[in-house]
Amino acid sequence: MVKPLPATILTGFLGAGKTTLLRFILNASHGEKIAVIENEFGQVPIDSGILGDRATRITTLSNGCICCSSANELENALLDLLDGIDGGTLDFSRLVIECTGMADPGPVVQTFFSHPTISQRFLLDGVIVLVDAVHADQQLSQFPLAQAQVGFADRIILSKTDIAGDSEPLIERLQRINARAPVYKVVQGEASLETLFNVEGFILNDRLDLKKPRFRPLVQPENAIYSIVITCSRPLDLAQVSAVMEQLLLDYADSLLRYKGLLEIENDPRRLLFQGVQRLYSADWDREWRQDERRESIMVFIGINLPEEQIRAAFAALE
Ligand SMILES: Nc1nc2c(ncn2[C@@H]2O[C@H](COP(=O)(O)OP(=O)(O)OP(=O)(O)O)[C@@H](O)[C@H]2O)c(=O)[nH]1
Numbered sequence: 001m002v003k004p005l006p007a008t009i010l011t012g013f014l015g016a017g018k019t020t021l022l023r024f025i026l027n028a029s030h031g032e033k034i035a036v037i038e039n040e041f042g043q044v045p046i047d048s049g050i051l052g053d054r055a056t057r058i059t060t061l062s063n064g065c066i067c068c069s070s071a072n073e074l075e076n077a078l079l080d081l082l083d084g085i086d087g088g089t090l091d092f093s094r095l096v097i098e099c100t101g102m103a104d105p106g107p108v109v110q111t112f113f114s115h116p117t118i119s120q121r122f123l124l125d126g127v128i129v130l131v132d133a134v135h136a137d138q139q140l141s142q143f144p145l146a147q148a149q150v151g152f153a154d155r156i157i158l159s160k161t162d163i164a165g166d167s168e169p170l171i172e173r174l175q176r177i178n179a180r181a182p183v184y185k186v187v188q189g190e191a192s193l194e195t196l197f198n199v200e201g202f203i204l205n206d207r208l209d210l211k212k213p214r215f216r217p218l219v220q221p222e223n224a225i226y227s228i229v230i231t232c233s234r235p236l237d238l239a240q241v242s243a244v245m246e247q248l249l250l251d252y253a254d255s256l257l258r259y260k261g262l263l264e265i266e267n268d269p270r271r272l273l274f275q276g277v278q279r280l281y282s283a284d285w286d287r288e289w290r291q292d293e294r295r296e297s298i299m300v301f302i303g304i305n306l307p308e309e310q311i312r313a314a315f316a317a318l319e
Pocket residue numbers: 012013014015016017018019020021047100101130159160161162163186187188189
């Protein structure tokens with residue numbers, strides 16, 4: 001079988017630095033041939049001009065926002081790229097999709113799982129969000145969309161720290177929205193490629209680098225989107241966990257953006273990994289627990305107005 005092509009989604013609010021980062025990626029020496037899908041919303045294709053000629057192919061979607069009216073346009077663009085490869089007219093090893101600043105990454109992510117050919121031939125590697133250290137605090141308070149972009153991310157790239165003041169309160173806010181994604185400060189897009197590629201955000205793996213939330217006595221800005229971390233120290237019953245997850249999805253799928261967990265299951269030496277994006281959910285057995293490893297179940301749920309009490313109660317009832 002042909003190896004699926006890794007795809008990276010770049011998201012982030014207007015002016016956060018997505019094009020700057022993409023230009024840096026294209027010009028870096030990584031040996032990859034990169035195809036780009038750009039989404040310019042109601043504009044002339046300026047960004048593709050800025051990107052220069054280093055990409056193998058730049059496809060510009062211009063009939064509106066990538067996440068709503070033009071879902072099929074994205075599908076068609078992805079299928080076109082595959083046709084190019086199959087027909088021998090195109091050769092690339094990686095795809096980067098730059099969303100507009102007003103795009104919700106949810107439907108873009110879903111395209112990689114819902115379309116049979118696209119889900120087989122592409123592997124969604126990760127969602128990278130650019131966050132503007134100067135303006136993000138205000139944007140996050142004003143636009144739930146800006147929170148959703150952070151909520152979906154596997155990596156958070158904080159731009160413009162060279163001209164922003166103290167970024168620590170913003171970093172804490174970002175980590176409350178998304179406890180899974182590490183935050184990297186990057187100036188003028190000069191990110192390390194290791195932080196951007198081979199993220200494997202949508203593969204079942206055990207990379208759950210969660211930061212335990214810290215409590216501060218200050219009044220914190222309200223986020224409609226945030227993450228909760230749940231741990232269980234007793235082994236869980238597999239059938240009961242499945243029942244809890246199915247019920248949570250039935251009741252609250254619209255609130256959940258992403259969730260991921262590493263579980264200790266009763267009477268089984270292996271770790272169970274699960275993850276989901278909105279309504280799409282999968283679980284798989286991983287390796288056995290090691291002797292030297294702390295056995296506990298740990299899960300993170302990221303969503304909009306999460307029913308935190310209900311989720312906590314559902315898992316507490318299993319312990
Ligand atoms: N000082 C400073 N400026 C930056 C940095 N990153 C990006 N910029 C500037 O911020 C502006 C917006 O950057 P873009 O890369 O165009 O942002 P974008 O997210 O692609 O913007 P849209 O496509 O309009 O949503 C540009 O003028 C960049 O030069 C940074 O780290 N520091």
